[in-house]
Each structure stands twice: as structure tokens, then as C-alpha cells.
Amino acid sequence: MSGSISPEQMRQYLRMYLVIGSVNCREKPLCVVEEALRGGATMIQFREKGPGALTGEAKLALALELQAACRRAGVPFIVNDDVELAARIGADGVHVGQDDESAAAVRKRIGNRILGVSAHTVKEARTALAHGADYIGVGPIYPTLSKDDARPVQGTRMIQEMREQGIKLPIVGIGGITTSRAAEVVRAGADGVAVISAVTQSDNVREAVQSFVNQMVQ
Ligand SMILES: Cc1ncc(COP(=O)(O)OP(=O)(O)O)c(N)n1
Ligand SMILES: Cc1ncsc1CCOP(=O)(O)O
Numbered sequence: 001m002s003g004s005i006s007p008e009q010m011r012q013y014l015r016m017y018l019v020i021g022s023v024n025c026r027e028k029p030l031c032v033v034e035e036a037l038r039g040g041a042t043m044i045q046f047r048e049k050g051p052g053a054l055t056g057e058a059k060l061a062l063a064l065e066l067q068a069a070c071r072r073a074g075v076p077f078i079v080n081d082d083v084e085l086a087a088r089i090g091a092d093g094v095h096v097g098q099d100d101e102s103a104a105a106v107r108k109r110i111g112n113r114i115l116g117v118s119a120h121t122v123k124e125a126r127t128a129l130a131h132g133a134d135y136i137g138v139g140p141i142y143p144t145l146s147k148d149d150a151r152p153v154q155g156t157r158m159i160q161e162m163r164e165q166g167i168k169l170p171i172v173g174i175g176g177i178t179t180s181r182a183a184e185v186v187r188a189g190a191d192g193v194a195v196i197s198a199v200t201q202s203d204n205v206r207e208a209v210q211s212f213v214n215q216m217v218q
């Protein structure tokens with residue numbers, strides 16, 4: 001009981017998935033997102049959390065601004081954690097983790113929109129599928145500075161194991177992924193990479209995204 005998006009389309013969207021919030025940005029988030037879209041980002045996640053993150057009306061205003069940029073580019077706009085916000089702005093989907101609102105409940109609330117779920121084990125991946133996930137995010141693959149409460153680093157092994165155990169859901173790797181590591185993540189069985197710092201902290205966002213996109217062409 002996943003949404004209406006086909007797994008093939010989902011895999012395409014996962015190829016270069018930028019995860020972003022205002023706290024990650026060295027310049028205006030809208031400029032970063034617009035540059036990432038010009039570079040070929042295939043999906044954007046609005047993850048407004050961590051020290052100094054916007055709340056309330058300011059968070060809503062930024063979400064609307066970034067969503068409009070994604071709409072102009074024809075790229076899906078996903079909201080992290082905040083199902084209320086996603087519903088309010090008509091986002092294309094929601095990403096939730098194991099400590100967030102349950103995937104099954106979110107699926108009921110968002111109908112056919114995209115549902116992404118974090119999974120750290122084969123069991124969590126199976127449950128995510130049963131609860132209607134369209135894709136799973138697996139990580140952290142490598143050490144990350146972008147998430148204070150990140151689970152232990154898994155390397156690419158968990159993605160491999162999920163594939164070996166018959167998990168066919170679209171998978172995106174996340175956590176410490178750089179352009180030089182992206183190919184390894186895909187070789188392990190991921191359909192794409194989800195990235196914060198390797199794009200947002202780059203001196204040239206557009207080129208950084210292009211470089212990831214080029215890694216995905218195999
Ligand atoms: C694509 C993707 N995968 C995993 C996560 C992590 O979600 P979660 O475990 O809920 O942690 P937070 O991001 O909410 O801190 C993600 N956001 N995106
Ligand atoms: C949100 C999230 N979930 C697991 S690791 C991570 C942070 C990824 O950020 P970066 O690409 O900067 O390591």
C-alpha cells in the first residue's frame with residue numbers, strides 16, 4: 001500500500017536528493033536551492049531543524065519560497081518530520097524517521113503523496129514497506145556533522161544486506177556522502193544519494209550537484 005508513484009519514477013527522483021534547511025546554508029537558502037536545481041538536483045527535502053532553526057511563520061514562509069522554486073523546476077518538494085506543514089502547503093511528500101510520527105499514520109494523512117522512511121535494519125525496511133513507504137533512507141553511511149543524534153555509522157554494508165535479503169524498495173543512502181563516495185553507495189544497491197553538507201558547504205553549489213549527478217550516470 002505505497003502511494004501512487006511508481007518505483008521507477010521514485011528511483012529517478014532519488015538520484016540526487018538535496019536535504020536542506022536554513023541552518024545548513026552559507027547563503028540564502030533560496031539561492032542554494034535554485035543553484036542546486038540548475039545543477040540537476042532530482043528532489044529536495046526541507047529539513048528545518050537543529051540549533052537556530054526557524055519556527056512558526058518564518059519556517060512556513062521559507063517552506064513556501066523553496067516549494068515555489070521546486071515547482072518552477074518540476075522537482076518534488078518533500079518536508080522532513082513536519083506532517084502538519086506538509087499538509088498545509090500541499091508538499092509533494094513527507095520524510096519520517098523511526099522516532100517520528102509512525103509511517104502508517106503518515107500514509108493515511110498524506111494519501112498518495114510521496115512517503116519516505118528512515119530504516120536502519122532489514123526489519124525496519126520491511127515494516128516501512130508494509131506501512132506504505134515509497135522509499136527508504138539508509139544511514140548514516142559515513143560520519144556526519146549535520147545530525148547531532150545520528151545513529152552509528154553503517155558503511156555501505158546495510159544497503160548491501162537489505163538488497164541481499166530481498167528488499168526491493170527504492171533506497172537512498174545518506175550521511176557523509178561526498179562526490180568521491182557516491183559511486184560506492186550506488187554500487188552497494190542504493191538508487192541515489194541524499195546529501196546536505198557536500199552541497200550546501202560547497203563554494204559552488206551548482207557544480208557540486210552536477211558532480212553528484214555525473215556520478216550517478218553509470
Ligand atoms: C532521505 C533521508 N533519509 C534519512 C533521514 C533521517 O530521518 P530521521 O531519522 O527522522 O532524522 P531527521 O532527519 O529527522 O533528523 C532524512 N531526513 N532523509
Ligand atoms: C539527516 C541525516 N540522517 C542521517 S545522516 C543525516 C545527515 C546528512 O548530512 P550530510 O550529508 O551533511 O552528512
Ligand SMILES: [Mg+2]
Pocket residue numbers: 080081095096097100
Ligand atoms: Mg525525522
